[in-house]
Amino acid sequence: MPIGEFRNDQARTRFFDVYDDLVTRLWPSTSVSSDVDTSFGTTRVHRLGSGEQAPFVLLPGSGGPSLMWHAYVARLAASRPVIAIDPVGEPGPSVQTRAIDSGDEWSAWLDEVLTALGVGRAHLVATSYGGWVALRHAMRSPQTVAGLALLDPGGFGKVSPKFIAWMIACGLTSFTPRPVRHALAGPLRNVTLRDDDAMPLVKATFGFRRRHILPTPFTDGDLERITAPTLVLLGGHSQLYDARQVAATITARMPHAVVEIIPEAGHDVVLRNPEGLAARIVAFAEAEG
Incomplete structure (x- = not known):
């Protein structure tokens, strides 16, 4: 299988022009970034917070860099260390060199x-594709997972034509004029379309x-x-599944x-009420130690 990469140098430059601007404006300045070499490529990580507790490790959804957690990281880091990861093979500063099959x-x-x-145990916080990765890791390496907080995670059934159609519709809508994009955010149940900061980055990911x-899909076993x-926090109107x-x-x-359904949300649950959801994630982790 081929590896993920930018289509050309122009696409890479366009993406990072937007990405760097948003990091400056939205990401906490106390964050310390570094690159980790793995057998699948170089992985960028961002560390915040302090303390001896098992850290929150954040995994984004498909097509999104760690920046998607910008509304969460400061709130989570107030309770324990946070490590936000940019997965290889996704648009962002990590560089994939080997396919993940x-x-x-x-x-x-x-x-x-x-x-x-140097992290022996972690609380994995993840959404969508990242949620599937987190669950796979909890299956393969249970001794390293102190807890899981998953927002509309993947892996519960096959990716349906309905979900793919929704993704395509949202992608096309991201290129429409602002009033149209805002108006369609409701019918499409995707609050990202109303996020004027995020839209330039969303469009840049198409490069x-x-x-x-x-x-x-996960089996019962x-x-x-x-x-x-x-x-597990599920969108009541998730486009991914029932x-x-x-x-x-x-x-x-x-x-x-513990499963909770957010009635008004779709697959965009991670972007709805980040303050409340971050508090829920912190409380759950504190209760579990």
């Missing part, structure tokens, strides 16, 4: 990153060729192997999981 290889990549950072595998305390069916499956197969 399975969930186990994604887990191996994450394990290499955390080992290099990146993302070539990751689709998330393979897979889910039963996940022993870490888990908080939230109530997924909630029932998780409740039946993951005895250490």
Whole structure:
């Protein structure tokens, strides 16, 4: 499988012009960034906060850099250390050199990153594709996962034509005039379309060729192997799956999981009420230690 990369130098420059501006304006200045070498490429990480507790490790969704967590990081870092990761093969400062062909290889990549950072156990906070990676890691390396906080995670059924159509519609809408984009955010159930800061970066990501595998669905046996305390927040109108069916499956197969449905949200749940969701994630982690 080919690796993810920018289409050309112009696309890379366009992306980082926007990315660097947003980092300056939206990301905490106390963050310390560094690059970690892995067998899959160089991975950029951003560290905030302090303390001896197991850190929050943040994994973004498909097509999004760690910057998508900008509304969360300061709130999370007030309670314990935070490590925000830019996955290889996604638009951002990480550079992929080897394809990742399975969930186990994604887990191996994450394990290499955390080992290099000296992190023995972590609370994984993730959304969408990142949520699938986090669950795969909890299956493969349970001793390293202190807890999971997942926002509309992938892996609960195959990616449907409905979801792909929604992604295409949102992508096309991002190029429409601001009033149209704002008006369609409601019917499309995607609050990102109203985020005028995010839109230039969203459009710049189209200059990146993302070539990751689709998330393979979890079996009942897979889910039963996940022993870490888990908080799952699902969008009531998720375009990815039927939230109530997924909630029932998780409740039946993951005895250490708590599931909550955010009624008004779609797959964009991570972008709705970040302050409240960050507080919920902190409280869950504190209760679990």
